[in-house]
Amino acid sequence: MSKPVVAIVGRPNVGKSTLFNALAGERISIVKDTPGVTRDRIYADITWLDQSFTMIDTGGIEPESSDIILKSMREQAQIAIDTADVIIFLTDVRQGLVDADSKVADMLRRSHKPVVLVVNKVDNFEKFMGDVYEFYNLGLGDPFPVSASGKLGFGEMLDEVCSHFNKKADIDEEDDRPKVAIIGKPNVGKSSIINKLLGKDRVIVSDIAGTTRDAIDTAVKRNGQEYVFIDTAGLRRKSKIKDEIERFSIIRTVTAVERCDVAVLVIDATMGVTEQDAKIAGIAHERGKGVIVAVNKWDAIEKDDKTMNKFKNDIKMTLSFMPYAELLFISAETGQRLEKLFTTIDMVVQNQTLRIATGILNEILAEAVALAEPPSDKGKRLRLYYITEVSVKPPTFVIFVNDKELAHFSYIRYIENKIREAFGFKGTPLRFIIRERKDN
Missing domain, CATH: 3.40.50.300 (P-loop containing nucleotide triphosphate hydrolases)
Structure with a gap:
């Protein structure tokens, strides 16, 4: 919701x-x-x-x-x-x-x-x-x-x-079509991607005052499944003030991301991945949405056998807070790999709503604790009693422990990695809530 x-x-x-x-x-x-x-x-x-x-x-x-x-x-x-x-x-x-x-x-x-x-x-x-x-x-x-x-x-x-x-x-409740927000900096090709998917150019908003409808929703049908694409491109504004342009695009992105299930972050291959890309990606990450990173204009890059790996590493570094994001190299111009976007969206939507049985989660937890001892402080060791999944979109887990202070971020990240090893959860963040349960 x-x-x-x-x-x-x-x-x-x-x-x-x-x-x-x-x-x-x-x-x-x-x-x-x-x-x-x-x-x-x-x-x-x-x-x-x-x-x-x-x-x-x-x-x-x-x-x-x-x-x-x-x-x-x-x-x-x-x-x-x-x-x-x-x-x-x-x-x-x-x-x-x-x-x-x-x-x-x-x-x-x-x-x-x-x-x-x-x-x-x-x-x-x-x-x-x-x-x-x-x-x-x-x-x-x-x-x-x-x-x-x-x-x-x-x-x-x-x-x-x-x-x-x-x-x-x-x-909202009645519409269960996957909602996909196309986000990214200005001029990275967001509208071109949607136009290519539709196979026709849409006319974006007339220039009459007050018609700045920004998020334009477009229904696209593929293999019997309908998707709603939320385009944040909107109008090209000739603002002279860099801060203002950035503020515009952030407001636009927040409202589009709020409404989507999956955010597709479009990056311009010719410019590489930048801090501003990370800032925009952060909005989707913070809101627990599924994320696909689409590197556009891939056809315009001179490539050798190392190009793609170098790009992947740059993205991993700059977007280090979202290692779960799925990565696609596409071209809106030629249509290269655009069809793969749909199968990737389907997978991410599935992972966003995946529920894991409590028994299985606790087996993974027990195994993780056996493999790597939980942290301790001043002779007191963290004990993890129980884990259960409490909600989806994104999958959210509650872990009951003896002392919240001891549940360091790095150890919880380790537990997350173990859960991901078992179930993948590609393309979606996972949330962990730590609750204290005192020893009797």
Whole structure:
């Protein structure tokens, strides 16, 4: 099940980042060895009561500005609006209702998405309530007063946000076609791959303002099985600001990855594997999705008998945090090995949902412990009592131990490798949850 996506939008300086950071708190799950994933925290996983969702912080929207940075913020907010399930529209009680707020409200109304109107900087509810009521004039329903800096009023606001999720879940549940997100840096050939699979060029979005539908879903049928491809290429934007382009592509990637079962990371063979590729791969890894690395433009490379191995080693080094990723060398131009993409997707989807019987898992665990003694500290040794698989997509295992502190990352990685030796689990990350069970 993909998590719902919630975007915070609003004019500059109304407190979006303050609200984002207050909600994200320190609970952002940072996978230690994933490069650059949460450096500039544009997105975070939030849990409220029993609901979890992905929250995106957009730049400020200046509806009428032609200044390049503000224009690019507006486009970025439009991406977030297009791909979000629910939008938090943040306004500022101190500045009051301004003309630009009404313009943003118009933009949001056109999206036909659920909008939760939030009025920030309400540090004293009695004092400011009169000013909050003014925001009813936007015609977006009840305004929710909060103070992002004081962390006041969050409960009612989050209840309202979460109330819109269930409708999405019903739609998602019915569609069991494998969903594949094609991700990667700009210009690596993502759209070319989908066009080749379809055998015809699709027209990507007209240039009418407001039609930046980014993730374009395309159904492709192969051997009686239908797949949904989520293309993140979208529009080529002539942004002059490198950071902005990168931020765009990250927002786009996060929302596409959130909805997919398998992410295909496209790398340009002529450019080699880069840190930015690793950053994009990290998004799929962090979210526990299946991953296939497709090295595109392979036909354009001068090759000898060592070329492929050198490339494989470079990828292993740069993407060292995801040794499970499947690797394909393809060409969208010639169609080379594109058919193999489907069999690889099928395999990864199968592995993402593979369930292993508890008895067999515990046999593997016992054998692993016998082969390599668990770590100890100050005379106390780690004991592993029991392992069981608790969920799939990705396969998630709980291991019960006597002392969590002793369960070093490297030993758990060793257990993971033993499980992979037995069952493969190619193309999917595995998750391990360590629980303590005290000796009686």
